[in-house]
Amino acid sequence: MDYKIEIFLNGESCSFAVSEDETLLDTIRVKAGLEGCKRGCDSGECGACTVLLDGQPVNSCSYLSVQADGRSVVTIEGLTKGTELHPVQQAFYDAGAVQCGYCIPGMVLSAKALLDKNPAPSSDEIRKALSGNLCRCTGYTKIEEAVKLAAERLGGGAR
Ligand code: FES
Ligand code: FES
The missing domain is CATH 1.10.150.120 ([2Fe-2S]-binding domain)
Structure with a gap:
């Protein structure tokens, strides 16, 4: 069964249909196409998949997308302003x-x-x-x- 969630992703409200066991990494990297978020160990060990969830770093490979419903998520792409680096x-x-x-x-x-x-x-x-x-x-x-x-x-x- 799919759940509809809404994430404030890099400042924009984005809706996704996600399964109950879908990780935030899959939602961000595969569905939203934000590939700055890397899949390393896929088991919560390496931090390559780090995103900011309400300002706090989390391993998105080990975080369920349904838990991010209604929250702010920032990826590396969200730090730049046009071509200007953070x-x-x-x-x-x-x-x-x-x-x-x-x-x-x-x-x-x-x-x-x-x-x-x-x-x-x-x-x-x-x-x-x-x-x-x-x-x-x-x-x-x-x-x-x-x-x-x-x-x-x-x-x-x-x-
Ligand atoms: S991919 Fe290694 S902690 Fe997520
Ligand atoms: S693995 Fe990326 S700088 Fe060392």
């Missing part, structure tokens, strides 16, 4: 932290959620906030530097 995206780019295209969308969204509630995070706070987003290639040093650069540019500055 300051967190720009900081990742400028700091050389975009080491791959797979984990970074989730990293950027988790970093944005952190900076929204804590404009001046310490290194420990940054590492903790991004601990659900795994990098399997290079490491976390540049990613941490990027979050600090974004904090500075957004006026908070990192501790």
Whole structure:
């Protein structure tokens, strides 16, 4: 049986018919075609599928679409304004932290959620906030530097 849900997706009200066991990742990536949201482990471990649900990062592969009914969902596509990158995206780019295209969308969204509630995070706070987003290639040093650069540019500055 399908359920009709309405999600405020990247600022637009969107309706979807979803099955009771459909994940938010499938709704967003397959039905809405927003492919910035990546399918990595598909089991809640890697964070590649991170989206912001009412401002909080969630693993969309492990979240049922029916639970998102009536709520706000932001994907990486929702951060840009036309061709203008969000300051967190720009900081990742400028700091050389975009080491791959797979984990970074989730990293950027988790970093944005952190900076929204804590404009001046310490290194420990940054590492903790991004601990659900795994990098399997290079490491976390540049990613941490990027979050600090974004904090500075957004006026908070990192501790
Ligand atoms: S794909 Fe969702 S946590 Fe890995
Ligand atoms: S930067 Fe994406 S896996 Fe390392």
